[in-house]
Amino acid sequence: xxxxxxxxxxxxxxxxxxxxxxxxxxxxxxxxxxxxxxxxxxxxxxxxxxxxxxxxxxxxxxxxxxxxxxxxxxxx
Numbered sequence: 001x002x003x004x005x006x007x008x009x010x011x012x013x014x015x016x017x018x019x020x021x022x023x024x025x026x027x028x029x030x031x032x033x034x035x036x037x038x039x040x041x042x043x044x045x046x047x048x049x050x051x052x053x054x055x056x057x058x059x060x061x062x063x064x065x066x067x068x069x070x071x072x073x074x075x076x
Contacts (some may be wrong), residue, residue, distance in 0.1 A: 001025055006053060006072055007063035008032035008041045015061060020045055028057050 003019060005012050008030060019027050029048040032038035042049030053060070053075055064072055 001059060002028045002057040004029045004031065004054060004057040004060045005063055006031045006060060008034050008037040009063065009065075012061075012063040013041055015063060016041060016045055016047075029054055 001024060003025060005016055005027070012030065012032075016027055016030065019025050027045060027047050029050055030038060030042050030045070031050045031053050032041075033051065035051065038049050038051070053072075055076075060076060062069060062072055062076075
């Protein structure tokens with residue numbers, strides 16, 4: 001299963017690190033509007049980083065603050 005994560009905050013960091021170690025799961029990319037934390041997270045996990053939302057995955061985990069959930073979902 002290929003997974004993408006939207007967001008680069010604390011929740012994203014912990015989820016991404018946990019998913020990276022699971023068999024059968026491929027963390028494909030991380031997307032975030034915060035380029036600094038996005039680059040740090042993507043680099044530490046060796047995954048692609050995007051400032052847009054690619055759609056080439058089986059599952060997208062939305063890990064943004066509550067105020068931005070609807071905006072992100074509208075972009076998907």
